[in-house]
Amino acid sequence: MQVKLMKGETVGTAIAIADVVSFWCAMAIVALMLTGAFRDEQRYSYSLSTTAPVNMLNRRPCDEIYVVGEGETLHTISDKCGDPFIVEKNPHIHDPDDVFPGLVIKITPSSSD
Numbered sequence: 001m002q003v004k005l006m007k008g009e010t011v012g013t014a015i016a017i018a019d020v021v022s023f024w025c026a027m028a029i030v031a032l033m034l035t036g037a038f039r040d041e042q043r044y045s046y047s048l049s050t051t052a053p054v055n056m057l058n059r060r061p062c063d064e065i066y067v068v069g070e071g072e073t074l075h076t077i078s079d080k081c082g083d084p085f086i087v088e089k090n091p092h093i094h095d096p097d098d099v100f101p102g103l104v105i106k107i108t109p110s111s112s113d
Contacts, residue, residue: 068103082109 062081074086074096083089087096090105 062107062109064107066105066107068099068101068105070101072099072101074099077105077107081107083107 062077062083066077066081068077074093078084078086086105086107087093089108093099093103093105
């Protein structure tokens with residue numbers, strides 16, 4: 001039994017049109033997902049790693065909030081970022097020799113780039 005809608009359309013026709021539209025919407029979403037998954041250039045890193053990609057280090061080596069990487073010391077960070085007062089500006093660092101990867105510190109460079 002088909003129920004008549006306005007202007008002679010039936011419910012079956014409306015459902016068929018809705019099925020076609022939903023199919024093409026699903027295909028568009030899949031295409032967008034695949035395009036995003038297989039792109040070559042990835043600008044964002046979603047890992048919890050404490051080291052940044054090399055191109056990020058060349059562009060801006062020291063942000064105001066700095067995460068200590070593997071093998072870094074306060075001396076090397078101070079030289080790299082131009083901040084000789086790291087210990088004074090970070091009261092949570094009780095021992096300057098006890099620096100570990102993942103430690104978050106505040107950097108205030110003395111000379112701006």
